Amino acid sequence: MERFALLIGVGDYPACGLAPLPAAARDIRALGTVLGHPEMGAFHVTLLEDPGRMEMEEAIESLFSGRDGDDLALFYFSGHGLKDDTGRLYLASRETRKTPNGELVRASAVAADNIRDNMARSRARRQVVILDSCHSGAFPAEWAAKDDGSIDIPGQLLPHTTPPIANTAATNTAPDGQGQAILTASTAGRYAFEKEDQALSLYTRFLIRGIETGEADENDNGFITAREWHEYARQKAEAEQPAMRPGLFLGGGGGAIRVAGVPVGDPKERYAREVERSLDRRGEIAIAARPRLDDWRSRLGLDPATYAAIEAEASAARRQKFDGKCREYAETVRAILKAGKSPADETEKTHLGDCRRRLGLTEEDAGKLQAAVEKELAAERERHDRNLQGYEAFFRATVQREGARFSDHTRGDLARLQETLGLSSKEVEAIESKVRREGEEKPPKEPREKK
Template sequence: MEKIALLIGVSEYPSQALTPLPAAVRDIKALGEVLCHPEMGGFPESNVTLLSNPGRLQMEEAVEILFSGRHRDDLVLLFFSGHGIKDDTGRLYLASRDTRKTTQGELVRASAVAADTVHDYMEYSRCRRQIVILDSCFSGAFPAGLSFKDDGSIDIRAQLGGEGRAILASSSSTQYAFQQDDQDLSVYTRFLLEGIQSGEADRDGDGIITIGELHDYARQKVQESQPAMRPEIYPGKEGYAIRIAQVPVGDPKEKYTDEVAQAMDHRGEIASVAARANLNDWRDRLGLDPATCEAIEKGIMTDRQEEFRNKQQEYRQIVRQILEEAGNLQTEAAHLQKRREMLELTGEDTRKIEAEIEKEISEKRQHHQRNLDRYAALFREAIRQEGSALSDDTQAEMTGIQRTLGLSEEEAEEIQGGVRKEWDTRSHAGAWERGGAVVAEVPELPRSEPSAIDTQSDKTIPRTSRTKKRTRTVLSVTIASFAVFGLGSWYFASKESPQPPVVPMADIGDLPRRAPATPLPAQLPAQLVIQSTIPDVRIS
C-alpha cells in the first residue's frame, strides 16, 4: 500500500484577471511538512509533490500522473489551494497561473483545469481510496480585511464525487471562503493542520485521524472563527472513514499520561475493562516499561482521588449546612443539582453523602434531645428537694451539668423556667413525690471529692440546719450517682420523702461508663439508699 499526494497552490495570476492569493503557496508547504512527518501523515517524502503556481498544462499532467498506475489499496490525495471558477454552464474549473478571462469577462476555459477532467482521471484510476481537498471559494463579496478567491454556485458532489473517495471543500457552493490578511495560511487549511498536529481531530481517541474526523474538527473551528463559512464534505461509499493521519506521539511519557487521564474516571479509578485494555495497548505502542506506566498511573490516580475527596467534602459541608438550617434537602433541590454538576459528582456519589449526613444530623438531634431531657430531670429533682430557690452549690452543679451535656445557656434557662412554672402550679412538693418517676440519663462527670459530702454529726448542727444539710446531702449524692456510676435505675430516700420515688435511667448504651474505684463508703448518710435494678452487672 502506497501513500501519494499532489499539493497544488496557485498564488500568482499575471493576467490580473484574478486576485493574488499569497497564502496558497504557503498552504501546500505547511501541509507537505505534516504529511511527510513520520508520526503524523506518514507519507514518504518522495511520494509528496508540491506544485507552486503551475501553468494549466503542467497542472493537468500532474493530476493525471497522480491517479494513474495506482493499486486498489493505495491512498491518493489531491490538495488544491487557489481560485475556483465556474463558467456560464455551472461547471467548475481550478484556476492555474495561466488562467485568464476575455475582455467581456468570460472564462477562457483552456487556461484552467476542468473539474470534469479531474473526475475522469479519478474514475480511470484503480485506487479506491481517493481524497480531494479544495481550499477554494466561490464568492464576490467580502468584509474589510478579507480577500476573496471567487464566486460561484457549484455542484461539487456531482462533478467530483464517487465511490471510495471523499471530497472536502472549504465552503459549500453558495457560501464564502476567506483568507484573512493577518494569517500566513488560509482559514480552512490552518485548522486542518491544527487538527492533525495537536491530535484534537482524533474524536474517538483511537490514535487514528480519519478524513471525516479531520473535516468535522476543521468545520467546527472555521465556523467559530468565521461563522459565514460552512466547510462541506462529500463522501462516497466508505469515504468518510479513510485514514489520513495518526496522532503524533511526541514524548511517550506525556502521551501515556494523557491516555491515563482519559481512561480514569472522576473517582480516580480506571473507568472500565475496555479502558484498561486501551491503556495496555498504548503501553505496547509507546514501548514503555511496566514500572514507568504504573508510576504514571499511580500519580494521576492519587491526584484524581484527592480531587474527588475534596469535592465530596465540599458537597458534604453544603448538605450538612442545609440540613442544620432548613431541616431537609428539598428546599434547595434545584441548587443542589446545579452544584452537583459543577463539582462533576454523580447521583450515586451524592446520594451516599446525603444519606450519611441525614443519619448523622438525626442522631445528633436525638442525642441532644436526650441531653435536654436529662437536664430537665435533674433540675426537676433539685427543685423537688430544695424548692424553687436553689442553693448556690446546687446552681453551680447544675451549671456544670449543663456544660457537660453541651446545652446552651438559653436552653438551660428555658428548661428551668418550664420546671419552675410546673412547680408553681403544684400545691406542695408532695405532688411531685406522688408523681413517682423522674427520667434521667447523664454522661459521666468527674467524681466529686469526699469533702463534697458533709459527714459531720447531726448532733452538732441545729435541727433546722440539719434538715437542710440532710436534704443537700441527698441531692449531692443523687446527682453524683447519676453522673459517676451511670447504672440501671437508682432510687433514693430521705426523711423528707419516706416513700422513695424510683428514678429510672434511660438507655445508657451510648454513654461512657466506669465502675466505682472502691465500694460505696460505709459512712454514706443513712438517708440515702442506692440500688441497681440490673443485678450482677459488671461495668468495665
C-alpha cells in the same frame, strides 16, 4: 498502507486577467511541511507550483493510479476556480485563458470531471480532496477572492458510484474511514479568501494549525480525521471572516479518514492524559477504554512497569478526589441531621441537590452517602446511650459504696470515665443529680424487730 499527497498552488496567471494569488505557493509549501512530517501526516508529498494544464492532469492521474486498496490519496489545490457557461467547475492553471468574449477556454484549465474520473478509477479506498478555491459571494476590498461560481461541488467531484452524504453524525459510520472527503474553503455561494497581510490563505492556515498544534483532534485520540480537520478550520475561518462558509462533502465513511496524527510529545505525559480520560469518577479504568489504552501502549513504546505506575498514580489521585467530594457531601448531610432537621425538608433538599451537582456526584452516590450517614448517626446514638447508662451505673455503685462525699481518688476516676465515654459535663451533672435525688427520695429502711 501508504499515504500520497499532491499539492498544487497556482498564483500566477499571465495568460488572462485573473488576479494573482501570492499565497498559493506558500500554501502548498507550508501544508506540505506538516503533511510530510513523519509524526504528523507521514505522506509522500509532491508539490507543483504554477503548473500548466497538462502537467496538472498528469500529476493528478499519477496520484490516484497505481494505488493499493489501503492507500490514502490526498489532492490539495490553492488557486482560482472557474466555471464555464454550463456551470461545470474547472481549476485554473498557469495557462488558463478566456476567449475575447470572456468565455473560459476549457482546454486551458483542469475540469473537475477529470479529478472525479481519476478518483473513480483508483483502487485507493481513502481519498481526500481539498479546494481552497472556486467560491462566490461579496467580499471586502482587502481580501482577494478566488473567482466565482454557483457550483454543485459534490456532484462534480464525488465519484458517481459513491452517493454523497450530508455532514451529519452518520458520516463516520463506514468502517476504517473508507470513502471520499471533499473539503472546500467555501461553499458554492461564497468566496474563499486570501488576506493581503497574511502569508497563507485563511482556510489553509487553519488546516495547518490544526495539525501542528493537535487542536483539530477533537476527541483527543491521537488522530485527526477529515471531519475533525475540516470542522476545526471551518470554525476558525468563520470566526475571522464571517462571509466564508467552508464546506464538507463526504462519500461513504470519508469523514472518518485519518488524515494526520498528533505529535506525541512526552510519552509518559501522553499516556497519563489518556488514562485520565479513561477513569470513571471513582478512579476505575472503564472496561471499554482498555482497548484504546492498549493501543496507546503499543504506540508509545514504554515498558509495562511504567504504564502500570502511571495508571496506579492517576487512579489513586482520582479516588482521592472522589473521596474528598463524598466526605464533603456526607458532612453536609450529617450537619443537617445533627441540627435536628431532615434532608427531605424542601429548603434543605434544594440546597443538597445544588451541593451534589457542584461536587459532580450522582443521585445514587448521594443516596448511598445519606444512608451511610444516617446509619452512622444511629449507631453513635446507640453507643452514646450505652455510655450514659454505663456512667450512671458506675456512679450509682459509687454512691452506694462511699455515700454522698467522694474521695479525690474517686473524683479522678469519675472524670477519667467521663472523658473515656465522651460525655459532656452537662450530661454528667444530669446523671449525678438524678441518682442523688433518687437517694434522697428513697424512704429509710425500717429496723428489724428483735425476737
